[in-house]
Amino acid sequence: MAVVDYEVDGRIAWVTLNRPEVMNAINDELPVELAAAVARADADPGVHVIALSGRGPAFCAGYDLTYYAEGNGSGEVTQEMPWDPIKDYSFMWRNTQHFMSLWRAMKPVICKVHGAAVAGGSDIALCADLTVMAEEATIGYMPARVWGCPTTAMWVYRLGAERAKRMLFTGDKISGREAADMGLVLEAVPANRLDDRIEELAARMASVPINQLAMQKLVVNQAIEQTGMMQTQRLATIFDGITRHSPEGINFKTRAEAVGWKQAVRERDEGSWDWTSNEELPRRNR
Known part of the structure; x- marks a missing residue:
């Protein structure tokens, strides 16, 4: 079964x-199929x-970390030591x-976020040209706390330095309204308006010629890409691998294997565990 569906309705x-x-967690196949679907749309002269x-x-x-973090994966993401940084x-x-195929596509991409777009899921959502969220949906990059x-790096390009730091220093999740x-x-928008709003925006843009859409997107993207x-x-990407194989990252993975991913994540997000010593923090230090 395809993990990314594709259909065309008009333009x-x-x-x-x-x-x-x-919850559409990322496995090995999803990024590949996502990029293939984007390429298919980009190559279709009828799609705007x-x-x-x-x-x-x-x-x-985000990433399917029940699979990756609990030790059942292929080893490409969570390798045994000694870690091979180039493989990672x-x-x-x-x-x-593959995620950046959304950014590089000639045609505009509008992303609809309901429920949650977290961790690697936020990477995908923020690579789109326009992202619209339900007011009560959540977005965040919680692995910034460890692992x-x-x-x-789309947080800094969308938010600027200080607000990006606010999100990545805390690993907080925020609502669509806050975002x-x-x-x-x-x-x-309210959840019951989300589908309609996406359709309205998509239909409005779809009435513009492809060449106009492509030129406007290329100009804006070039201004961002010029910054490096x-x-x-x-x-x-290098730092992502290091965070997963630092002493604290290894301790987090060990903890996830011992008590399960959900409990390890809860301890990470609550700030109740010291990943340096790999033991529970005294309550006064939380």
Whole structure:
């Protein structure tokens, strides 16, 4: 079964992440199929706009870390020591470039976020040209607390330095309303208006000739890329591997294998565990 669905309705290509049973968590296949769907839409002369969404209760819950973090994966993401940084970098750089197919597509991409777009799922959502969230949906990069660095680096390009630091120093999740107020996403709407709003925006853009859309996108993207986006993403991808194989990263993975991913994440996000000593923090230090 395809983990990314593709269909065309008029001038709009609808690309849908399709792992609803795990909140569209990222496995080995999803980035590859996502990039293939984007390329298909880009090559179709009848398609003017790409609309991206997720099936089920959420847009994307990030990497499928029940698989990767609990030790059942292929080893490319969570290797045994000694760690091979080039093997790690090659795997994550491929995924980053698959996500960036949304950015590089000639045609505009509008992303609909319901439920959650967190961790690696936020990387995908923020690579789109326009992102619209349900007001109560959530977005954040919680692995910034331990075991991750956002490889696309889109937080800084959308927010600027200080607000990006606020999000990545805390690993907090924020609501769609907060994200819109902060300028991270285009806008937030009530959940019962989200589908209609995406369709309205997509239809409005779809009435513009492809060449006009492509030129406007290229100009804006060039202004961002001129700042050294690719170099920043390469550094972020290297750091992502280091965070997962630092002493604290290894302790986090060991803890996840011992007590399960959900409990390890809860301890990470609550700030109740010292990943340096790999023991519970005294309550006064939390």
